[in-house]
Amino acid sequence: MIIEFGHFCLILALVVAVLQSVVPLWGVRTDNAAAMRFGDHAAEIQFLATATAFGVLTYAYVVSDFSVLNVALNSHSAKPMLYKVTGVWANHEGSMLLWVLILTLFSVLIAFFGKAIPVSMRAVVLAVQAMIGVGFLAFILLTSNPFERIPVPPLDGQGMNPLLQDPGVAFHPPLLYLGYVGFSTAFSFAIAALVRGQVDPSWARWMRPWILLAWSGLTAGIALGSWWAYYELGWGGFWFWDPVENASFMPWLLGTALLHSAIVVEKRAALLNWTILLAILTFALSLIGTFLVRSGILSSVHAFANDPERGVFILFLLVLAIGGALTLFAARASEIREGGTFATVSRETGLLMNNVLLSACTATVFVGTLFPLFLDIASGEKITVGAPYFNRTFLPIFAGVVVLAAIGPFLSWKRANVRRLRKDVLITCMITALIGIGLLVLFGRPDSVSIFGVGIAIFLGVATILDLARRAGIGTTNWSSIPRRLAGLPLSAWGLCLGHFGLAVASAGVVAASLWTVEEIQTVTPGNPVSVGPYEYTLVDVKNGMGPNYRTSVATVSVSRDGNEVTTLHPERRWYPVEQKPTTEAGIETRWHGDFYAVLGDPASNGQFVTRFYYNPGVPWMWLGAFLISISGLVSLADRRLRVGVPTPSRAAAPLPQPAE
């Protein structure tokens, strides 16, 4: 019964979504405020219905109801409770339900916290959100129903991929979807702007909190996925340039561009059309990502052709959404007036340049990801586009983004003082050179790639701190007023500072991890030390044990330097009998400069073991940097200008804006 109730709620959500995508628009057209407000209430009901459906599916997993096909296929009664719950979204049907749940969550948040947004705008935004909801709810109900029953339930389930039975990856999809799906709000606001034919700074201000939230979630989600790959897959790597990863990285890149161009709209009423286009394209990339991952086209073009039902459905939604939005854009873009002018050397130009570079980065990842697919479809030829391609094409452009992130904040709005800019850059260069020479003397890595990579990261770090010091008034006011000035800085300024500093830290980490990792692979006899860079790793022993639903071998590896014990690592090798699969858990110990990392491989003959020992400098910096970047979005989100800065028009006086005809 409960399962059928969940199914019913999902159908209810679809019906409400259909109403929500029609009634508010009709209200806007006929100037009927009650019909416009219908969107708010519909959003609440749609969210409640979807959340109930999601709750029911979770319940089915918790009680291991194997009469539900989805549970029988993806769960097992012996699984720990945490993974029974997270198993809900670790499969196709459940993850699509999570997709829609987050979509409706954003709608209800807009209905709830978006009271400052004029009702005619909110009505269109919620209607567009609901249209996306209709598409995906129909997709779930018609092709991927998680509530499908089996007449003869099996005694136990087939289990869940043990690689996914891990706390890191358990919360990776919800965060990732927060970003992926959250960009739907940008899309809806863009459509609303086009429908109403009105784009102004307040529009950007209404849209910005939602982009910030989505972007923070996406950043954290990508970092969490990368972290999981790092410690679970056991070869010290953290980014594969795999199509699945690229699918989530593209919306992040373009979303970052959108975040920056929306600032220009908000402050200077310029780049209006471009920002609308970016908003549409960012969500388009989220949809393309969903298509690539969900249709199975990535694993093989033929897998897609053999079972086209789901893929074609999403492709249809994709074409409808992107095609419709771009057509509307083409029709309306010319009506939107560009606002304030600015000089060539100005903050506006800096942000525009940021957009150009990030768009080029996105285009590179896009072509690199999809080209093999097109070539295969067009000529049947198979090629691979892997890490070496992206390292050569993407990284140089992204290096430009990092440099620009350093210089951009020095520029002032409208017209920057060129002499002052030159001075700021010169000071930054000098401090960077000093630090760089210091590092060279201490560590001595005089190859050009290292110097360039580390140099850029230090440059950004120094520039960001210098910019903060300027804002605090160091050098221009007396010292006693500095704490007060720092406390008085708007949170969005702190967001900028944190985000850019986080990028510097992460870049330094990526450079260090890619260039200076030490890797030693060998068959060892317990007790024999192996030197890994300046350290010595010794496999002490291997003990067998039992976990809740797996058997395990835990090794003890001691790490020392010059005879002094540094730390002890415990890499594990697990065997999951239900799924008949092994996993490795790397033994990792983190220090400020890097990770000690050990992986236990197969036992070899006469008591020996295959082991992989790594010293990974910079890796903790990467996670710290990603954390700072993600937090920076939330800090900006807390800026009071985003909450109260928009003057609320008094109800009686404000005439309802007329929809553009």
Add this chain to the structure above:
Amino acid sequence: MRKSFGHLLSGLLLTLATLMMLSGPAAAVDGDEMFADPAREARARDVGRQLRCLVCQNQSIFDSNSGLAKDLRVLVRTRMDEGDTDSEILSYIADRYGDYVLLQPRLSAKNAVLWAAPIVALLLGLAMMLLYLRSRGPQRTEITLTEDEREAARKLLQEGRS
């Protein structure tokens, strides 16, 4: 049961996870296949990192422990023993296993779009930005007066004063 049933591969994570499973998550390179000389081993790895494990997704043969990846690693080492250069080894293997095996696609006519895309996107973006700036920038950044205009202005000011 639905036919899409066996479609486990399609999950966002499942794809990633499954392909890792194919190759196995454990140690890829055995101790016994390695060169004793660290410099030669490093070179073998540099070459191996450019070659794809054919049964995995986007994993190099040095990061995979599938049997096929091991065969390819041994092949790379054999070619090194034969005295081949890095690019000779890569084309030797690509000729036998197809371009699919190269993680970095060749610079050829059919891959022209792929290799040109980043630079074209960048140049196009920059060109569009310059056009936009030219059309949008302040129409006259500095207003200078000619001598005649200065004279006229002085006259006007004097008239105003008198």
